[in-house]
Amino acid sequence: MPKRRIVALLAGLLLALNVVLAVAQSSSGFPLSFANKLLGPNMVRAEIVWKSGNVLHDYLLDSGRIRNVSVNSVTLVEKDGKIVTVPVSPAAKVTFNGAPLPLSSLRRGQRATTIRDGNLPADTVEAFNR
Numbered sequence: 001m002p003k004r005r006i007v008a009l010l011a012g013l014l015l016a017l018n019v020v021l022a023v024a025q026s027s028s029g030f031p032l033s034f035a036n037k038l039l040g041p042n043m044v045r046a047e048i049v050w051k052s053g054n055v056l057h058d059y060l061l062d063s064g065r066i067r068n069v070s071v072n073s074v075t076l077v078e079k080d081g082k083i084v085t086v087p088v089s090p091a092a093k094v095t096f097n098g099a100p101l102p103l104s105s106l107r108r109g110q111r112a113t114t115i116r117d118g119n120l121p122a123d124t125v126e127a128f129n130r
Contacts, residue, residue, distance in 0.1 A: 043113075044079045062086055063113040066127065069106045074125060076112060086114045087121035094125045 039046065039061070046061040062084050064076035075085045088094075094103045096110070106112065106127050115124040 042079075045082075045084075058118045060116050060118070061113060064111070066106055066108055066110045066112050068108065069103060071104070072121070074103070074106065074112060074114060074122075076114070086116065088114070088125055089121040089123050092121070092123050092125055094127070096127045097129065 043061070043063050045063065046059075048059040048061070050057045050059060062076055062078065064078035064084075066074060067077050067083065068075040068085075072090065073085050073087050075083065077083050088103055092103065094101060094106070096106065103125065106125070110127045110129065112125055112127040114122040115126075116122040
């Protein structure tokens with residue numbers, strides 16, 4: 001097979017693959033850029049209701065500056081001025097700039113986002129630099 005024909009065939013296959021991937025991404029339901037915009041650094045708080053099988057989850061996300069940390073809770077001042085104390089599970093995944101650490105290591109003034117399912121204590125606390 002001539003070299004030009006192999007190159008043309010390979011280019012056609014790559015083009016077809018790009019088209020398939022673009023169509024699959026655009027039909028996935030919720031654009032990732034839109035989700036990043038909603039849940040990004042400007043988010044104050046969010047409630048996401050999610051159904052998995054027959055189980056309904058009501059996820060509550062709170063984001064703000066840490067005002068206080070206790071043994072089992074974190075108090076945040078959200079961007080709109082609302083103060084919320086979020087109970088935190090002893091088994092919660094707590095991170096600071098992506099590194100795991102104990103809840104007691106978090107400090108006043110750091111930014112944090114908590115994630116909890118309904119009235120349960122938060123199972124995730126993600127903190128990061130101001």
